[in-house]
Amino acid sequence: MTCTEFLSKLTDYFDDHLEADLIADVKAHVKKCSHCEVVMDTTRKTISIYRENELYEFPDALRDRLHAAIMKKCSKSN
């Protein structure tokens, strides 16, 4: 497997959508290619850091205001 082929399989690898032989190929590639090993590790960290950190707060006051505004608009449209 080349580095380009590795990259093309990365999304399916993370999603667990690869056939067993391709999973083995990906694992074998990162074992011998330290650049792709870093790319895999830091891409995985990129995903998890965005998943775990809520970037935008949604405080109760905002939720209440938004909720009231939505329901008001919808009731007017009736």
Place this chain on the structure above:
Amino acid sequence: MALVARAKQGDTAAFEQLVRQYERQIFRVAQHITQNREDAEDIAQEAFLKAYGKLDQFQGNSKFSTWLVRIAVNESLMRLRKRKTSRTVSMDEDVQTEDGAIPRDFAEWRPNPEQLYGKNELGEILRKTIQGLPPGFRTVFTLRDVENLSTEETAEALGLSVPAVKSRLLRARLQLRERLSRYFHQTSGGSKS
């Protein structure tokens, strides 16, 4: 689905329950795409209003949440197009002009970013970084990786093919990785041999 069926029959309380269930997600999607809080509030209101008006058109072929997200995404992209800026909004232009599939930074992130930065500082970095992503890539990343929609649901919400979502997702992830590397890669000694 019972709630949606009731809402379709005109049960306002059932619709309000749906609003309660999804308002946070819709607001978050809109804020991620537009990067603007007031716009996100307007968009969330418009999206639910449109959904309310079009409830009879919802056939139940997809999840209600995916249908709702699709409305919110369209509203958000429309809002971006209206802004008087020179930045591109078209997803296709993003793909043509951004070469995001070639990794250039190969330094490890050690220690972990959470150890390197405080919560506020880290949040600032993550916001700044995702803001710099072309809107089309940001949208795919948001739906797939932040909101945890499946690739198929993301494709449906964006009106894209599954291969197009996969390709944009890879580019989005790699571009974010590259940009975050400026902050997170190890600075002292010993690159991996």
